[in-house]
Amino acid sequence: MDNILFSCTYTKKIINMLQLNKYSFGIGDRFTMQGKAQLNAIIGINKAGIPVAPVWNKSNREHQIVNTGPADTWKEAAESVSALGYEGPWFVDADHINNSNVDPYVAHSNFFTIDVADFIGAQADQEELEQMTLAMEPFTGELRIPGIEKPFVITGDMIYDSVKKFYRAIKEASSIYNRIRTLRKSDDFVPEISMDEVETAQSPVELFFILYMIHHLKIPAQTIAPKFTGRFNKGVDYQGDIRSFRKEFEEDLMVIDHAVRLFGLPGNLKLSVHSGSDKFSIYPVISELIHKHDRGIHVKTAGTTWLEEVIGLAMAGGEALEMAKRIYSLAYGRMDELCAPYAAVIDIKKSELPDPEVVSNWNSARFSNTLRHIPGHRDYDPMFRQLIHVGYKVAAELGDHYIAMIEKHNKIVGEQVKVNILERHLKRLFGQ
Numbered sequence: 001m002d003n004i005l006f007s008c009t010y011t012k013k014i015i016n017m018l019q020l021n022k023y024s025f026g027i028g029d030r031f032t033m034q035g036k037a038q039l040n041a042i043i044g045i046n047k048a049g050i051p052v053a054p055v056w057n058k059s060n061r062e063h064q065i066v067n068t069g070p071a072d073t074w075k076e077a078a079e080s081v082s083a084l085g086y087e088g089p090w091f092v093d094a095d096h097i098n099n100s101n102v103d104p105y106v107a108h109s110n111f112f113t114i115d116v117a118d119f120i121g122a123q124a125d126q127e128e129l130e131q132m133t134l135a136m137e138p139f140t141g142e143l144r145i146p147g148i149e150k151p152f153v154i155t156g157d158m159i160y161d162s163v164k165k166f167y168r169a170i171k172e173a174s175s176i177y178n179r180i181r182t183l184r185k186s187d188d189f190v191p192e193i194s195m196d197e198v199e200t201a202q203s204p205v206e207l208f209f210i211l212y213m214i215h216h217l218k219i220p221a222q223t224i225a226p227k228f229t230g231r232f233n234k235g236v237d238y239q240g241d242i243r244s245f246r247k248e249f250e251e252d253l254m255v256i257d258h259a260v261r262l263f264g265l266p267g268n269l270k271l272s273v274h275s276g277s278d279k280f281s282i283y284p285v286i287s288e289l290i291h292k293h294d295r296g297i298h299v300k301t302a303g304t305t306w307l308e309e310v311i312g313l314a315m316a317g318g319e320a321l322e323m324a325k326r327i328y329s330l331a332y333g334r335m336d337e338l339c340a341p342y343a344a345v346i347d348i349k350k351s352e353l354p355d356p357e358v359v360s361n362w363n364s365a366r367f368s369n370t371l372r373h374i375p376g377h378r379d380y381d382p383m384f385r386q387l388i389h390v391g392y393k394v395a396a397e398l399g400d401h402y403i404a405m406i407e408k409h410n411k412i413v414g415e416q417v418k419v420n421i422l423e424r425h426l427k428r429l430f431g432q
Helices: 035-047 060-066 070-084 103-108 126-135 156-184 204-216 242-263 283-292 304-316 318-333 335-345 364-371 382-390 392-398 400-408 410-429
Strands: 005-008 015-018 023-027 052-059 091-097 111-115 141-143 152-154 190-194 223-225 270-273 297-301
Touching: 023 035, 023 091, 023 410, 035 052, 035 070, 035 410, 052 060, 052 070, 052 111, 052 297, 060 091, 060 392, 070 091, 070 103, 091 103, 091 190, 103 156, 111 156, 126 156, 126 204, 152 204, 156 190, 156 204, 204 223, 204 242, 242 270, 242 283, 283 297, 283 410, 297 410, 304 318, 304 364, 304 382, 304 392, 304 400, 304 410, 318 335, 318 364, 318 382, 318 392, 318 400, 335 382, 364 382, 382 392, 392 400, 400 410
Parallel strands: 023 052, 023 297, 052 091, 091 111, 111 190, 190 223, 223 270, 270 297
Antiparallel strands: 005 015, 141 152
16 A cells, blocks of 8 residues: 655654545454455445545454454455555554554554543543643633634633543543554554543534644544534434534534644544444435535444345345344344443343344345345334344354355345445445
8 A cells, every 4th residue: 555645743843644535434344254345335436536545444342252353454455455456545443442452453554543432531640630721721711713603612610621521531542642653663554533432422612622632742633533412323323413413513623624723733634433334314414514614534334344244144045044043043142241342332122122033934035124224114123233233243153154154145245235335325425
């Protein structure tokens, strides 16, 4: 891959960094088997005139469950790029890493999602808090952000509360960033700061303070993933007030634009939407606003490809359909265990799920239509979809039997993956 370099001067020196494209799309793949299908979707949107860069992402938790490692994700991406003759920029994301697990990713990633959600609200050194609050004191009064009609009224207490809430998290981000930089002995990677896996959304004003702290601690972040209002459950549509999301998202865009100019942050700094798969109802809003303000976007998806694998098995019929049913039955019986790590981002009521005995009598069309996310379809069941979304551990435990079944039905499975990403996600997200 050709490294794209740019100069970032806000750290008082020139840093050569790998630059993330204006539009990028995270393509998670639990079992590292759908890289070509995923890349074919990216090639499809690029041919439509919209340059979107693929970002293969896989978290440490997913690697542990599936028994893979960072090198496997890099290999999948590199082999897909080579096989399809893809000549555009591409990235491999060390997804949701921290100081305890980042080291194995350093040699096999060029994008690092630095997750500091657990440090929001953590105690920081009192002297540092006071110094940071003092540094931000000039922002008291009316804070006018170009593009936002009403100024924000900032008080000293607001600044102190924000510093107290977020400074320890940003300091941890700085620590992780510098650890990566030291281990790589270079700046040739994309840093993202992730703060989305928390209960309370960060307001646009808080995002402004956070960006100042990022600047102050000299982190050349290229994307930031805040927590937005509403529910971003795994694999299903957005739940919340779309008008409120629109206002918040647009103000966040304006805050970033202002912070880039005011603080000298990287010019390509952009919002990142996590758990972005299947958020169909807000894709038109995102598309309209990024085009209106000529801003970039990164959308991260993960389990949607795994779900399309199961749909492909169901469509194949026979023993493949039986495997899909078995996965559901096993997941149903282990629901509490499988849902626990994702409790904050799923909503499932077991009493409303179909009984495995009922599912055992379904044909291919009924199973695939129940799982496939087609809003308004009479068979679609978001709870059924969410349970299988978190049930990939069951497939991992099937081991070679599952892998062999996917390989046997690779054509139909790959087609589901490609169509899902291209038609349901990329074209909706970019207004095609």
